[in-house]
Amino acid sequence: MTSNRSVAVIGAGLAGLSCASALQQAGLQVTVFDKSRGAGGRMSTRRGDGWQCDHGAQYFTASHPDFRQEVARWERAGVAARWAPVVHLIDGDGNREMDVRNERFVGVPAMSAPALHLALDLNVCGGAAITGLARAGDGWRLRTALPGYADTGFDMVLLALPAPQTAALLREAAPAQAALAERAEMFGCWAMMLRYDAPLALGFDAAFVQQGPLRWIARDSSKPGRSGPETWLLHASPEWSQAHLEDDPGVVGVTLLEAFRALDGPAPQAWTAHRWRYASTWPGSTAPYLWVPEHGLGMCGDWLAGGTVEAAWLSGRALAASVRGHLVASSNSTAEARQRKAEGGHCR
Ligand code: FAD
Numbered sequence: 595m596t597s598n599r600s601v602a603v604i605g606a607g608l609a610g611l612s613c614a615s616a617l618q619q620a621g622l623q624v625t626v627f628d629k630s631r632g633a634g635g636r637m638s639t640r641r642g643d644g645w646q647c648d649h650g651a652q653y654f655t656a657s658h659p660d661f662r663q664e665v666a667r668w669e670r671a672g673v674a675a676r677w678a679p680v681v682h683l684i685d686g687d688g689n690r691e692m693d694v695r696n697e698r699f700v701g702v703p704a705m706s707a708p709a710l711h712l713a714l715d716l717n718v719c720g721g722a723a724i725t726g727l728a729r730a731g732d733g734w735r736l737r738t739a740l741p742g743y744a745d746t747g748f749d750m751v752l753l754a755l756p757a758p759q760t761a762a763l764l765r766e767a768a769p770a771q772a773a774l775a776e777r778a779e780m781f782g783c784w785a786m787m788l789r790y791d792a793p794l795a796l797g798f799d800a801a802f803v804q805q806g807p808l809r810w811i812a813r814d815s816s817k818p819g820r821s822g823p824e825t826w827l828l829h830a831s832p833e834w835s836q837a838h839l840e841d842d843p844g845v846v847g848v849t850l851l852e853a854f855r856a857l858d859g860p861a862p863q864a865w866t867a868h869r870w871r872y873a874s875t876w877p878g879s880t881a882p883y884l885w886v887p888e889h890g891l892g893m894c895g896d897w898l899a900g901g902t903v904e905a906a907w908l909s910g911r912a913l914a915a916s917v918r919g920h921l922v923a924s925s926n927s928t929a930e931a932r933q934r935k936a937e938g939g940h941c942r
Contacts, residue, residue, distance in 0.1 A: 599921065602627060602736055602748040604724050604763070607635025608903055609895040610754030611712040612664075612910030618716060620918050625748070626716055627738065629723035634709035637701065637903060640787055640868065645822040647787040647814045648705035649868050652800075652827070653677055653698040654903035660911065661904050665699055673707040674699050675818040679799030684857065686805045693802065703819035719743065727751060727767045733890060734767075750890035750917065754910060756780055756872035757897040768891055771884065778897045781832035782839045783873035786850050787814075788862035790824040796858055806853040807834040826862070828854055832874050843867040875901040883913035887920045 599622050603614040606628035618624045628635075636650040656665045668674035677700045681693040701707035719740055726737030734751040736743070753760050757778035764772035799816040803809055810829040814820060828850050830838075838846055847867045855861070875897040882899035885892045894913040899905035 599623065599749045600733075600747075601625070601750045601752060601917075602734065603752045603754055604628075604736075605635065605754035605895070606630075606633035606709070606713060606718050606720070607754060607895070607906060608637055608709055608712075609899075609906040609910040610635075610752075611709055611716065612907045613752060613754060613892075613894055613914045614716050614910075615712055616911055616914035617917060620914070620921075622917075622921075624716065625743075625746075626713075626718040627722040627724055627736070627740070627743075628718065628720055631720040632706065632710065633713035633718055633720070634706035636870070636873065637705050637709050639701075639704035639706045640866065642787075642789075642866065645787075645789050645825055646704055646820065647825045647827055648700070648817070649785040649787055649827060650870065650873070651705055651903050652810065652812055652829075653700050655696055656699060656904060658904065658908055661907055664907065668701075668708045668711065669699075671711055673702055673711040675702045677817050679812070679816050680797070682798040682801040684801050684803045684805065688805065690801075700817045702817075703821070724763065727763050729767055729889070750892070752892040752894065752913060752917070754894050756895065757875065758872060760893055760895070760897075768886070768889065771886065771891065771893065774884065775893070775897075778875060780872040780875045780897060782835045783832065783870040784830040784835045784838065784846050784850065785868045785870065786828040786847060786854075787866045787868070788826040788828065788851075788854075788859075789864045790826070790860075790862055793824045794826065794860065801857070803857070806856065807831060807850060808853045808857075811854065811857070811859070826859070835870075835873070839869065839871065843869065882909045883916065885913060885916040885920070892917060 601622050601624045603610045603626045606626050614624045614626045638650045640649045656662045677698045682690045683693050722740040724736050724738050728735050733747050733749045757775045761772045761775035800812040807830045809831040812827045814825040814827050883894040892913045894909040896906040899909035
């Protein structure tokens with residue numbers, strides 16, 4: 595029914611991968627493009643000389659039954675596990691209390707593992723930045739420097755990118771959809787990866803912080819399956835990060851280490867700063883995905899659905915279900931038209 599339809603999914607974060615795998619299972623010919631070499635997007639892990647650290651998404655929750663089932667599959671495959679850290683809430687006056695609210699999961703042995711697992715069964719082209727999109731007949735043509743794909747046409751194109759990158763790609767080809775993406779707000783985040791020679795005794799594995807520039811601290815080494823030296827991660831707040839987005843990483847690093855020191859965090863042996871230009875989001879739309887059947891154009895991603903790993907996965911699945919529904923409906927109506935024609939009732 596659908597096997598001859600080709601789909602380009604742009605973005606190999608969790609939204610793109612969940613969408614692509616559902617469509618491939620439905621029999622479509624799916625190619626996933628990502629500008630980075632590996633899959634995972636913001637579910638990512640930085641590796642250095644003998645160390646590793648999740649510097650994007652820190653953990654995920656699984657509330658929706660479909661996502662819980664997916665996480666259970668990842669647990670069985672050994673690419674995700676529960677993380678049960680001691681979590682403190684540190685308020686503006688420095689008061690601390692325990693946070694026992696959430697069941698938390700992480701990728702194993704690194705946050706990128708579930709995405710890499712999903713990518714195994716897909717045709718994912720890494721190092722393939724898409725720089726332009728154009729309608730071509732009933733389908734689409736993508737502009738990319740990736741050898742062999744310069745002139746490939748696709749019946750459908752599905753964007754699984756942060757909102758500003760979605761807007762930039764659609765501005766000429768689909769201005770109405772680009773305008774929707776432009777309305778979604780996304781905020782940056784400065785991340786700091788700290789390495790130590792020996793474990794720290796701060797009394798917590800992670801903390802939500804409500805004072806100064808920091809919002810989140812985590813002992814990456816406390817996550818299951820991690821190896822290498824003692825590693826901690828600091829995230830600055832969206833407000834502070836956005837105000838300092840263009841600052842020099844060295845200056846940012848010194849400020850965030852000072853804030854960590856105020857919470858009893860000692861100076862690390864080594865550290866690395868990373869700037870996320872598009873980290874968190876407030877959805878600019880009430881629908882968790884967008885599908886324009888007459889153009890064979892779709893969009894999914896956390897910015898449409900709520901800004902979390904779970905929301906990104908659900909958004910990709912919801913878009914895939916809509917595309918499949920559309921293809922089934924159009925194949926049924928084609929079959930009915932053929933039937934009517936065969937019965938001679940279609941014209942006068
Ligand atoms: P992404 O993961 O951003 O994937 C988009 C992909 O598109 C990327 O791989 C990118 O390389 C690719 N791309 C972009 N432009 C192009 C182009 N032109 N051509 C080709 N490819 C392109 N969520 C949680 O649930 N819990 C957390 O603790 C948490 N903490 C976070 C902390 C930080 C610092 C950050 C950055 C995010 C955090 N999140 C957290 C959010 C979570 O990571 C995201 O909601 C989720 O990973 C988004 O997935 P996505 O597929 O929508 O987008």
